[in-house]
Amino acid sequence: MSSKKIKNKEIRAASLLEKKSTRRNFLKGLSIAAAAGSAALTTGCIPAADAASTEELKLRWQEFFKKNYRLMTQEEKDATVARLERLSKLNANLDVQMGSYPPLDGVLYGYAFNITRCEGFMECVTACVKENNLDRKTNTQYIRIFEMEPGQLDPSTGDGQYYHEVPVDNKFYMGTQCFHCEKAPCTKACPTKATWKEPDGIVVVDYDWCIGCRYCQAACPYYGRRFNWGKPEIPKEEVTRRQHYLGNRIRPMGKMEKCTFCIQRTRKGRLPACVEACPTGARVFGNLLDPESEIRYVLKHKKVFRMKEELGTDPKFWYFID
Amino acid sequence: MTKLNYSCLFLLFFVGLSHSLGAASEKSIVDEIKNAEDRFDNRSVPLVEQVVDEAVLAKEEYQGGSFRVLARKAKIERYKCSSCHTDKPVTAQQGALLTHGDIILEHGSEDQGLSCIDCHHPQDRDYLEDKKGRKIDFDHSYQLCGQCHFRQKRDWLGGAHGKRVVNWAGERTVYNCTTCHNPHSPRFEKRFPATYSVELD
Incomplete structure (x- = not known):
């Protein structure tokens, strides 16, 4: 050599x-x-x-x-x-x-649900399914509406599968979805750190880092998370084209998904699809850090409560009565 | 035995300590929200969707100042009313169609329902009239509705009743009373829900 x-x-x-x-x-x-x-x-x-x-x-x-x-x-x-x-x-x-647009400065999203006004028409559910490209085959829904007996405030006592003319006299309706807890137990349970709380308060999932172990689903005390058992099936003409990486892009099979307060809309100043679709105005959405927002008015002037508040999860979703 | 007692005391002490520490650090988001008093400039948010429906500037104040409501007049098919209702007697070619025979009035209590001129101006048909005799524009019907439904109006002004149009940010535009409620029979009709739910896995 x-x-x-x-x-x-x-x-x-x-x-x-x-x-x-x-x-x-x-x-x-x-x-x-x-x-x-x-x-x-x-x-x-x-x-x-x-x-x-x-x-x-x-x-x-x-x-x-x-x-x-x-x-x-x-x-x-x-x-x-x-x-x-x-x-x-x-x-x-x-x-x-x-898109992958970042959170807005000085914004913390919050949600209020008027249990006096909701009449169970479920238009929020259909709007959510369409906006968020949810699987039509398994009928995945982020929002659930429960028909409740007067005096009860725990949705597990209500009927979540009603299908008859609404509103029924002497019943009231209560909706649940992801409550975007400030101390979200689901984010602590995730072994791959694929779910976390964004600075604007939205709990999101990185669908490509999710391994589908469903620990978060077990950790959530509000049944707020959904699992993709199969490849989502959506009629092509019904796909919402405006998407966000952390939001309504079509999830692959075997991933966890949930309500994101319609991140693709709300970060552009728009209302979530459920709020926009609600025919009775039972849903209030806005910036919790803005003292002049509607949500702050509700928190200040109405009788509000949160579900399972004693767990200390600090959800940013309030129920209120007129 | 004493050893056990001591360890029990120790344990109690630690439990108590951790509990008090935990309670002190347990700050709720509610406190943070209450302390947030800085004004947020809603117009700083770049909007992708604009309000396309015609809206007018409301004649009343919202907690943060002025706001807009969806206009009503453009939605009333045969406005202006004075094109038929003049000083002369009304002669209608298609009576049933043009004499408001289609209106079902279910407003007020069963035995004391409202009549037309409880809300409509008896002379100037292009306007509404409240119980104080003020002339009220159709676009600002909240001024009329609010004389009885003052609680709803108070909530509506604040944002706990009714809803905003399209955006949570930007200039505040809200639905008018008559955008959602039919003023002649304001209660929502019973109907089937838009969809149904299946059991969770």
């Missing part, structure tokens, strides 16, 4: 050592190489080997090695959103507009 060759080898080794390399980068590089070159390597890995095009395959590989949403820089968020938009186009021929 000539001395020249040895020198070359040394230089190469030195450059390799100097180059900063993390496990993630290494795997990423490996994955892209694998995606481009060897089809044999891809079989049996998470993305299915029958991916239609190399573009799709590449996108899915990159998606697989992305970070937790909270660790991403804005560029990385933009990149994953762009990938998901493209994948949606490739897979389902759907043009979605996905």
Whole structure:
């Protein structure tokens, strides 16, 4: 072996050592190489080997090695959103507009529900299903409305499956959904830190970090979380195209999902779909930090209570009576 | 035995300590909300959706100042009323259709229901009239409704009754009384719910 060759080898080794390399980068590089070159390597890995095009395959590989949403820089968020938009186009021929817009400063969302006014029409439920791209096959719903006997305030005593003309005399109606607890037990239960409370008070799920263990569902005392047992089925023309990464984008199979106060709407100043759809004005939504907001008026002037307040979960969802 | 007693005391002491510490650090979000007194500029939020329905500036004050209500006149099919109701007797070609025969009046108690001129101005048909004899514009019917339903009106002004249109941020625009309630029979009719629920897994 000539001395020249040895020198070359040394230089190469030195450059390799100097180059900063993390496990993630290494795997990423490996994955892209694998995606481009060897089809044999891809079989049996998470993305299915029958991916239609190399573009799709590449996108899915990159998606697989992305970070937790909270660790991403804005560029990385933009990149994953762009990938998901493209994948949606490739897979389902759907043009979605996905966003990853951050929380607004000085805003903490809160919700109030008037149990005197709700008459059980359930228009909130249909609006929610449509807005949040919920699975039509299993009839997934974030909101539940209970028909209650007078004097009872625990929804478990009510009828959550009524279907008859409403309102029925001498009954009242009480809705539940995710209460976005300030001390949310679900976020503590998650082993992969895939669910957390955003600075504006919304408890969100990173669907791509969720492993579907359902610990959070067990931890939630309000039955606020739902699990995707199958791939969500939504008629193409009914898909809500305006989406948020943490909100109503179509969840993959085996993921946990829940009400996000319609994050894709509320961070743009819009009311959640349930509030907008409510025909009786029983739902009040607004900024808890704004002393002039409607929600603050309700908290100040009405008789309010929260469900299972003694648990100390500090939900940001109040019930009130006229 | 004494050893056990001591350990029991110790345990009690620690339980008590942790409890009092826990109670002290247990700050509810409610306190934080109560202390938030800074004004929030609702107009600083960039909106994607605008209120498309016609709205007018309300003649009353909301806790934060002025606000808008959805207009009513544009929704009344044959407004202006004075195009038929003039000084002369009304001659209607299609009587049944044009003499308000379709209106079912179910407002007020059963034995003492309201009549037309309890709310409508007896002379100037383009306006409403309250019990003090004030002329009230159709767009500002809350001024009329509020004379009996003052509790609802107070809640409506504050935001506990009725609802905002489209946005929680931006300029406050709310539904008028008559946007939701039919003034002639204001109670919502009974009907089937929009959907049904299945049992949770």
